[in-house]
Amino acid sequence: MKEKHIQILGVFLSIIYAVFIVWLYAVEPKSLSEVGTKVTVTAGTYEIDKAKFDEGLRLFRADNFPVSRDFFAQADPEKRDAKTQFYIAYSFYRQGFGKTYNDDALFKQGLEQLSRVDPNFKSDDADLKMKTPAELKNEFTEGLQLTADDFNPLKVLRERK
Numbered sequence: 001m002k003e004k005h006i007q008i009l010g011v012f013l014s015i016i017y018a019v020f021i022v023w024l025y026a027v028e029p030k031s032l033s034e035v036g037t038k039v040t041v042t043a044g045t046y047e048i049d050k051a052k053f054d055e056g057l058r059l060f061r062a063d064n065f066p067v068s069r070d071f072f073a074q075a076d077p078e079k080r081d082a083k084t085q086f087y088i089a090y091s092f093y094r095q096g097f098g099k100t101y102n103d104d105a106l107f108k109q110g111l112e113q114l115s116r117v118d119p120n121f122k123s124d125d126a127d128l129k130m131k132t133p134a135e136l137k138n139e140f141t142e143g144l145q146l147t148a149d150d151f152n153p154l155k156v157l158r159e160r161k
Helices: 003-027 032-043 050-061 065-075 082-096 104-114 133-144 153-157
Strands: none
Touching (some): 050 082, 082 104, 082 133, 104 133
């Protein structure tokens, strides 16, 4: 190999190393496993952990919402999957819904979580009565408002969606 080729290779490798260091500072991974996740996001090959998502969905359907949110969060650590984020927001609705009153703290968390969901997302789950983020957002905002309807005694007959 010629001396000039070695110099060009050295400059090229130095540039690649510098870009890698800048990238590490930009994404700030907290662990070595998180570096792998960040690489998949950067490369465009990010996927959720299907096993953890399925376990979260099973717990969601069993009305164990806090634990299901933990599994959903582990399944989608980058908070990029609209379906997973929608289920997390929906779990806040289901847990916060009450026959006589709603839990405002859970509804506010659900509304915040809903901001991570693509507005064009539509759920294909037949068990959910609300299929879009707009419907869920409407339920959250109505639940957070204090209206005369909140004092209606027939409110105890309403069903959770």
